[in-house]
Amino acid sequence: MDAQGLDKNRIDERLPGYRRIAHLDMDAFYASVELLRYPELCGLPVVIGGSGDWQPEIHKDGSWHFSRLRNYAGRGVVTTATYEARVFGVFSGMGLMKAAQLTPDAILLPADFRAYRHYSRLFKAAVAEITPQIEDHGIDEIYIDLCGLTDDTLTLARRIKQAVRESTGLSCSIGVTPNKLLSKICSDLEKPDGLTILDPEDIPNRIWPLPVRKISGIGPKATQKLAALGITTIADLARAETAFLQTHFGSSYGHWLHEAAHGIDDRPVVTESEPKSLSRETTFERDLHPRHDRHILSKILTGLCTDVANDLQRKGYASRTISIKLRYDDFRTISRNITLSSPTADAVAVRRAAEECLRRVSLKQKLRLLGVRASTLSAANTLRNSSMSHQGELPLAE
Incomplete structure (x- = not known):
């Protein structure tokens, strides 16, 4: 145990260092696709949402006229936003009317899911050229099993990032760790265009200081309940006894919370799955x-x-x-x-x-x-x- 009551030996018990699992997450994916189409919007707050009557219009001089968020009226929601809009507090799922209050001068663009699916296929095909050991986890993210490849981790991750950029013109962020849980956390640590490689001994310094919501599987309700119990960081969660967590969250979820806080995740990368x-x-x-x-x-x-x-x-x-x-x-x-x-x-x-x-x-x-x-x-x-x-x-x- 360290001075804070955290058992660092617990980390190494179940985290074999030879596993190399990457999580690749495209950066502000939908917004980035739109910026390829409208490069003049780079560096500006842009909000993507709905599919209404705010299509950009081209002027006779060849310039584009874009709708502003302040002019929006309706109940649509934000699909995504550029990082320049996110600094104002805009996030996915927020009502567009609320977003207009936060950043009225932001550009409003309609979602174009056909284009997003096209670029999704492009980046996944590019990664598959390097390794077919891919688990599809949505339109803009994948897990990659790097264990069977001989190149060192840094070289592989850079190759993958370069392949994605060359095939799409877009950037991605990658986290590489011994398992899927940690890799998903790490892909978000240095966005955009990030690359984080984490070994088990790095968990106390890189993972434990983070808020509990950074663990995929801890949603808003669980975060609120944990906060009421005095648990706000992953370190707090790692310090909590399994029995205590099971008392408040049930046997299965309480056990998982304890495992997750210590960076333990035995799930394999599933390269083939049948949709229901x-x-x-x-x-x-x-x-x-x-x-x-x-x-x-x-x-x-x-x-x-x-x-x-x-x-x-x-x-x-x-x-x-x-x-x-x-x-x-x-x-x-x-x-x-x-x-x-x-x-x-x-x-x-x-x-x-x-x-x-x-x-x-x-x-x-x-x-x-x-x-x-x-x-x-x-x-x-x-x-x-x-x-x-x-x-x-x-x-x-x-």
Whole structure:
């Protein structure tokens, strides 16, 4: 035990130094993609959110006119923001109206998820050229198992960062440690364009002083509850007895908290995982009426079904169960699903199934969200693109 009551020997027991797990996190990914398109915005506070009527407009002289956040009115949320906007307290998930109060002069851009998915595929393919031992962890982050490679860790990490930059023009931050838990923490320590390599003996100085929320798996509610118990840093958490944590958080989660505080994580990098479902949904900028906004809703449904079908085709799956999700203006949420006679990845078939689901719900009340999900997935050997040109309108109220 050290003077603070922390057992440093506990760290070395379960952290084999030969494991090299990297976590790669793209820097302000969506915003960075937009800055490639609009380089004149580099260095400015930029907020990405919604998909409304604030598309940039080009002037006759070739310059762009951008909307300002102060002019926004609606209930959209921030998808991401540049680091220049984050210094004002803007963060993902914040309401755009709240963000406008914090930085009214920020540039407002709509989210373009097609572009983000394109760059996501590019950076993952670039890393796969160096090593295929990759665990996909979302559109902008991956875990990489470096154990089978002969190059030293610093050289490998720099090669990966350079490959990502050359393939996308974007920067990323990488943390390399003996496990996934520590690597995810470390990839965030020196952003943007960071590179952190951490050995077990570095945990007391680099990890323990951090707030507990830096551990992935400790959310806002757990952070608040830990603070009420006098635990605010990872060092505080490491000092707490396992029995004490289990008393307040339950046997399983309490044990995990103690392990995580000591940097212990035995999870492997999973290079192949079967998704249970694929889905797309959108929250509207304003509530839409099934009758008065029928054409708008029909277009949105078509887009969601097409996106779900494209996702299925790209990932090599077909779906037997198609579901729709509706959220009414009173926040009541319902879903309906239909099982098909055979699996499909065809956009027309997905939309027809979604229509059947919609016929089984009440469409007299305004809507604030619409979603489409494909589940009961199976591998498909041959998938064909399809056109929506012959598809009818959304079966809404007459």
